[in-house]
Amino acid sequence: xxxxxxxxxxxxxxxxxxxxxxxxxxxxxxxxxxxxxxxxxxxxxxxxxxxxxxxxxxxxxxxxxxxxxxxxxxxxxxxxxxxxxxxxxxxxxxxxxxxxxxxxxxxxxxxxxxxxxxxxxxxxxxxxxxxxxxxxxxxxxxxxxxxxxxxxxxxxxxxxxxxxxxxxxxxxxxxxxxxxxxxxxxxxxxxxxxxxxxxxxxxxxxxxxxxxxxxxxxxxxxxxxxxxxxxxxxxxxxxxxxxxxxxxxxxxxxxxxxxxxxxxxxxxxxxxxxxxxxxxxxxxxxxxxxxxxxxxxxxxxxxxxxxxxxxxxxxxxxxxxxxxxxxxxxxxxxxxxxxxxxxxxxxxxxxxxxxxxxx
Numbered sequence: 064x065x066x067x068x069x070x071x072x073x074x075x076x077x078x079x080x081x082x083x084x085x086x087x088x089x090x091x092x093x094x095x096x097x098x099x100x101x102x103x104x105x106x107x108x109x110x111x112x113x114x115x116x117x118x119x120x121x122x123x124x125x126x127x128x129x130x131x132x133x134x135x136x137x138x139x140x141x142x143x144x145x146x147x148x149x150x151x152x153x154x155x156x157x158x159x160x161x162x163x164x165x166x167x168x169x170x171x172x173x174x175x176x177x178x179x180x181x182x183x184x185x186x187x188x189x190x191x192x193x194x195x196x197x198x199x200x201x202x203x204x205x206x207x208x209x210x211x212x213x214x215x216x217x218x219x220x221x222x223x224x225x226x227x228x229x230x231x232x233x234x235x236x237x238x239x240x241x242x243x244x245x246x247x248x249x250x251x252x253x254x255x256x257x258x259x260x261x262x263x264x265x266x267x268x269x270x271x272x273x274x275x276x277x278x279x280x281x282x283x284x285x286x287x288x289x290x291x292x293x294x295x296x297x298x299x300x301x302x303x304x305x306x307x308x309x310x311x312x313x314x315x316x317x318x319x320x321x322x323x324x325x326x327x328x329x330x331x332x333x334x335x336x337x338x339x340x341x342x343x344x345x346x347x348x349x350x351x352x353x354x355x356x357x358x359x360x361x362x363x364x365x366x367x368x369x370x371x372x373x374x375x376x377x378x379x380x381x382x383x384x385x386x387x388x389x390x391x392x393x394x395x396x397x398x399x400x401x402x403x404x405x406x407x408x409x410x411x412x413x414x415x416x417x418x419x420x421x422x
Contacts, residue, residue, distance in 0.1 A: 119156065121163045122249050126156070134159055136207035137217055144203050145193060147315065148346065162224060164244040169227035177226070182218035237382060237401055277379035280397050284309070284389045285377040289366040292349055292356060297341065297364055300393070305337045306415045307389040311374045313345050314355050316383045318402035323359050325403055329412065330363045336416065337391075341366055345374045345383070388415045 119126040135155045142149040150158070190200060204214060231240060278285060284307075288298040299307070310326060312319040323342060330340045340363035344352050349367060356365050374380040378387070381400075388397045388411050397411045 119160055120249070121160055122167065124163060124167075126159050126163065131156055131159060133209065133213065134217075136209055137214065140203040140207045140209065144195060144199065145315065161241060161244075162220065164241070164248055165224045165227050166220060168244060169223050172227065172230060174223060174226050174230075176219050177222045179215055179219065182215045182222060185218055185222065186214065239400075277381070277398070278387070278395055280395050282395050283393050284387065284395055285373075287373045287377055289343065289368055289373060292353060292365045292367065295364070297366060299341075299389075302339050303393055304391050305339050306391055307339045307341060308412075308415075309378075309387040309389060310340065310342045311345060311378065311380045311383060311385045312342060313347055313383055314351055319384050320355060320359065322384055322386075322403045323355075323361060325405060325408060327359065327361050327363070329408060333412070333416065338412075338416070339363070343368050343374055345371045345380070388412070390415065 116128040117125040118128050118131050131152070135152050138150050138155050186200070190196065200214075201211065204211060228237060228240070231237065284299060286298065286300045288296060290296050299309075308326065308329070310322065312323070326340050326342065330338065342361070342363065343366045345368050347367070348369070352365060352367065368374050371380075374385075378385070384400075384402060386397075386399045386403060387395055388399075390396055396415050399407070399411065
């Protein structure tokens with residue numbers, strides 16, 4: 064089994080494969096603008112040509128339209144099996160770009176692809192978690208024209224990505240790591256929209272007033288109002304005067320459940336000192352969230368963000384879990400992407416409670 068540290072990032076938009084899709088669906092960002100090499104005018108490829116048409120270049124390494132379409136098909140099949148929304152083709156392309164960047168970093172670090180047996184064990188464990196059998200998997204793959212070998216190859220690549228991520232320090236920030244890989248790379252997305260397969264309906268336009276940069280330490284936490292599982296409504300600004308831990312999560316995120324248990328113990332210890340914990344679930348229904356809340360016996364507010372307007376728009380959450388620590392005056396003392404270790408949480412909490420005591 065992959066360790067808990069390797070299982071933390073997932074997409075709030077779609078994680079049909081939990082980690083297979085999730086590691087980059089959120090963490091991936093649009094490539095920075097770079098000069099695009101000259102290519103022949105776009106045209107619809109004929110049979111056998113999709114693997115030759117280039118849709119993106121990463122340090123000169125091409126992503127072909129065929130590879131992109133296969134990844135889109137795999138995302139669709141696995142998302143259906145997991146009962147999660149399907150990533151858009153553009154999101155899948157961004158994931159492929161991020162995957163290529165990290166695979167190159169892994170190669171430079173001397174890491175190698177895990178054996179197929181390890182990938183098969185991961186797939187078997189994933190099916191068991193979903194209470195599905197091999198027949199259901201084979202049928203889902205057949206519906207999108209993919210083979211089991213193609214799935215196994217994809218899982219091997221993503222397990223290698225997880226190995227590369229594991230080389231970060233214990234308190235390393237994956238979002239910062241990915242951004243550094245982008246900063247050192249030459250990335251060109253050549254013309255994806257002209258040849259993209261049908262996508263889901265476009266999202267509702269975001270008001271211009273919403274932030275486009277993730278709120279970081281030292282900034283004021285954007286205000287919001289969300290409904291909790293119990294039907295009550297919580298507004299962040301109404302909590303001024305008390306320190307707040309704001310935790311973004313989803314039920315399909317394996318590391319999140321461990322974090323929630325840790326946060327429950329923290330809440331129990333520090334609530335008498337005024338600490339508030341708000342756990343914001345992204346893009347899920349109450350009936351999906353409630354069983355986990357009951358099983359973990361969580362007593363702090365569980366807020367629902369069904370359209371991810373707060374998480375993905377106001378707070379620019381790009382990976383789960385993401386945790387923010389807010390002073391009583393609403394200023395952010397820390398933003399952490401990834402699972403919370405007990406030591407890390409105690410360190411960030413000590414800073415938060417000290418700030419709270421100064422108010």
